[in-house]
Amino acid sequence: MxxxxxxxxxxxxxxxxxxxxxxxxxxxxxxxxxxxxxxxxxxxxxxxxxxxxxxxxxxxxxxxxxxxxxxxxxxxxxxxxxxxxxxxxxxxxxxxxxxxxxxxxxxxxxxxxxxxxxxxxxxxxxxxxxxxxxxxxxxxxxxxxxxxxxxxxxxxxxxxxxxxWKNRRSTDRDYVSDKLIRMNQGAEKFWANADRNDRDTHPDNAKVAVWFEQHGFSPTLAKKAATLIRPEWAPTGRKPEEQ
Structure with a gap:
């Protein structure tokens, strides 16, 4: 890096x-x-x-x-x-x-x-x-x-x-909202190390939503943000029970 x-x-x-x-x-x-x-x-x-x-x-x-x-x-x-x-x-x-x-x-x-x-x-x-x-x-x-x-x-x-990294001046990033920046940070924090083949490494959306609420999102928006940053390859719902 x-x-x-x-x-x-x-x-x-x-x-x-x-x-x-x-x-x-x-x-x-x-x-x-x-x-x-x-x-x-x-x-x-x-x-x-x-x-x-x-x-x-x-x-x-x-x-x-x-x-x-x-x-x-x-x-x-x-x-x-x-x-x-x-x-x-x-x-x-x-x-x-x-x-x-x-x-x-x-x-x-x-x-x-x-x-x-x-x-x-x-x-x-x-x-x-x-x-x-x-x-x-x-x-x-x-x-x-x-x-x-x-x-x-x-x-x-x-x-x-x-x-x-090139530091962007505020006028160069006026089109990027603070919440979009926070969502990118959330994606890095919760999903960068997740293994698509190991559901035990997939964070629960509720846990992710709590993190967004702690960073200024409303409860409703936090739930939506948690859903939006979840990769398409990460299934939702309960994990199947082991036989």
Whole structure:
């Protein structure tokens, strides 16, 4: 999955993609703390994150805007660690649940990020025991779990686009309703990993409808949306009982 997007004629990286392109050298907490400029190593000193204004122009986020984000991530980390009975048993949960706590639609410029990343992680002062080939390299087509792919690009482009994403300005997508975007997200979330030959992997329409209601659909519209995104090859009704 290529995570590079384009806006204002420059290459950019969603902040939610940074943990993946760095191989989790930079966890979401590291990303937020560094952009808040409250980390001791000052890894991202001089680097700013941006979001797009309605007119399509990039607006810089101030370091203080990252404080609450960093606190929320730290709280999640502390809770998951306190719940552990075995060391690191919640690591996969952390990787799944921490990414959405980084803000959607926020990015860093690729050239600026590469500069600060190389400055800190490329120096000999950053020592890694038993370092492997590629540990200090950035991967712009990392393996991202399917359930997080839409999350990574939320706020940038329509789900389903392939290759590098080009950020669309609001005037370029006025014809696309927010509910259509949400339906595309729902299709990716519930059906991307479904096996047409295994009905146990097919989500129930009622469950899908609940998700749509949680995202602003009326109960009636949520039921219709759940039906519309259901692939033609997925039968409805009760599963036949095993003999």
């Amino acid at each position: 290529n995570v590079i997007l384009f806006t204002e004629g420059r290459e950019a990286i969603p902040v939610r993609a940074i943990p993946f392109i760095t191989g989790w050298l930079m966890s979401p907490i590291n990303v937020a703390a560094s952009l808040a400029n409250i980390d001791l190593p000052k890894k991202f000193k001089g680097l700013n994150a941006y979001h797009l204004l309605p007119n399509g122009k990039a607006a810089k986020m101030l370091p203080k805007e990252w404080d609450g984000i960093a606190w929320g991530l730290q709280a999640l980390s502390d809770k998951l660690q306190s719940d552990e009975k075995i060391k690191d048993e919640n690591n996969l949960v952390w990787r799944r649940d921490s990414i959405p706590l980084l803000p959607a639609g926020v990015f860093v410029w690729k050239d600026e990020f590469e500069q600060v990343f190389t400055r800190f992680y490329g120096s000999e002062s950053h020592i890694r025991l038993e370092e492997r080939e590629g540990d200090r390299e950035l991967s712009y087509s990392p393996m991202i779990p399917s359930e997080l792919r839409v999350t990574i690009i939320e706020g940038f482009a329509m789900p389903g686009e392939t290759g590098a």
